Amino acid sequence: MNAPTTSCSLYLISPLEVGGDFPARLERALDAGPVAAFQFRVKDVDQHEAARLAAPLQEICRARDVAFVVNDSVALAKRIKADGVHLGQGDGDPREAREELGREVQIGVTCHASRHLAMEAGDAGADYVAFGAFFPSSTKQSEHKPDLDLLRWWSSLFEIPCVAIGGITPDNAPALIEAGADFLAVSGAVWNGDEVAAVKAFAKLLT
Template sequence: MVDAPRIPCQLYLVSPQEVAGEFPARLEQALSSGAGLVTAFQFRVKGLDDEQAAQLAAPLLDLCRAHDCAFIVNDSPTLAHRLGADGVHLGQGDGDVRSARALLGPRAQIGVTCHGSRHLAMDAGEQGADYVAFGSFFPSRTKASEHRAEPAILDWWSRLFELPCVAIGGITPANCGPLVAAGADFLAVSHSVWSAPDVAAAVADFRTAMAMEHPADVGG
């Protein structure tokens, strides 16, 4: 068992499918208002080839770099490599950590979806993942999932391992408290931010809700 100090929980934004048009401006608002809280952004756009995806990703990557926010590509190590992204997030069907590491190098951040499975999470850690993601904790309007996780898995993981854990799936300011209290290092959120008329206000709502669990240190 590792006895290490906990770091404050942070936000990990996941893109909607549509990232053209006004989305870069909305991302800029979220990153500007979320200084110290929003520390990662995942580019998750399906159904495009790497050329199309790279064109859409480039301005978003620039925004993340300007705000010191890690830019993570969903599913595709080859696209992450092409973009010079900070890392890749792998689902259970998206290849293994070791292959992604060989392509992206030792400094890349590689995360793995582990659903509600302790076994998958420990296996990801043994392969050299940089974080594990558990969920879905609540019904999600972004991605249908047959897998459900309970806050207890976050508590178990955070007490035994140093590797960061991400909570994902239907998370809102209203329901995030138990996940933060259980030990999530990151809350991965999408619809609850991007569907809001004011994304800065949505981020502020998360800051307030998360501060109830870390009153002295959320958001720096």
Template sequence: MSDCQLYLISPLDVSGAFPDRLASALDAGPVAAFQFRVKGIDEHEAARLADPLQRICADREVAFIVNDSVSLAKRLGADGVHLGQNDGDLADARARLGRDAQIGVTCHNSRHFAMEAGDAGADYVAFGAFYPTITKQTEHVAAPDLLTWWQSIFELPCVAIGGITPDNAAPLVAAGADFLAVSNAVWGGNEAAAVQAFAAVLQA
């Protein structure tokens, strides 16, 4: 039984029936965390969209993580924030969100970025993209041995991201990913069936 867990990332459009889809996904199998990732809307609107999703996660004890915005994470009282390399200072985020917040950092395929994030007090580091992805433009490609290297040296959890599907996830689990971050593989079709398919891989 692997210790790897599923980390869902929202589609950019979380309006309409999306709360029902989120509930369906979370009820289909074990999910450790949900990242709220919307772009190009103001914080007030983002908070309005986040509210029902945050409640759905809280009811199921799924961590609710905000992408990019420390101020939105603080406003929502979210469980944490995920920072890209250009999304501000980790120490500042820690000071604003408190020591209990889960703060993750995108490290692409860089061992240096990951070690810097660990030294700065990140709760997890994210590596990728491991596979071609349509969710965002791929500038950095990571190999599974990066996960193995990280696990051999550091206690800090690592997240694998980028084009991960139930069909290609197993090598990343074997290499040492603590979490698989997935978006289109779940929201691009039947979310409940996709979560069940990932659960089968993670329990194999």
């Protein structure tokens, strides 16, 4: 199959367990092919522990010029001087995040399957919008299921990049790329197996 010519990049999302040998796995994944960004996503840990876990991963990303994005927490993003923050619908207003974090920090917003939420996020100054889940995901349950027309609509009308998320694998990714996704947000397809082989498989589609 010929890879679509549309420009699209890989956006890795961490598993919930990022201690142990995960820093070494992240290094291998980032060295296996081009990755635009890495999202640090942990749950049920306090900010001090989250900052401790983030530190080595942030260094790995910085050394490879990969944007380091914090999930959900503007306070943590500010504390560790992250490159970006990703906000769910309940995680605060992008305008307030911008005031806290400054002009240089990338702000992304989860918009599920909603054109309205995406336009609102764009008006509020989001640097990218995320749509999903496009496919069933073991990483995060979602009742929202956008179709490919949402990506086509967004990419034809707006300059703000869009991220496709949810159960994405090298097998189902080509349709998302063709529909106009600027980034593929991937977690389980990489971390649930051989991260090097998975990143290489995605890289073939994206070059």
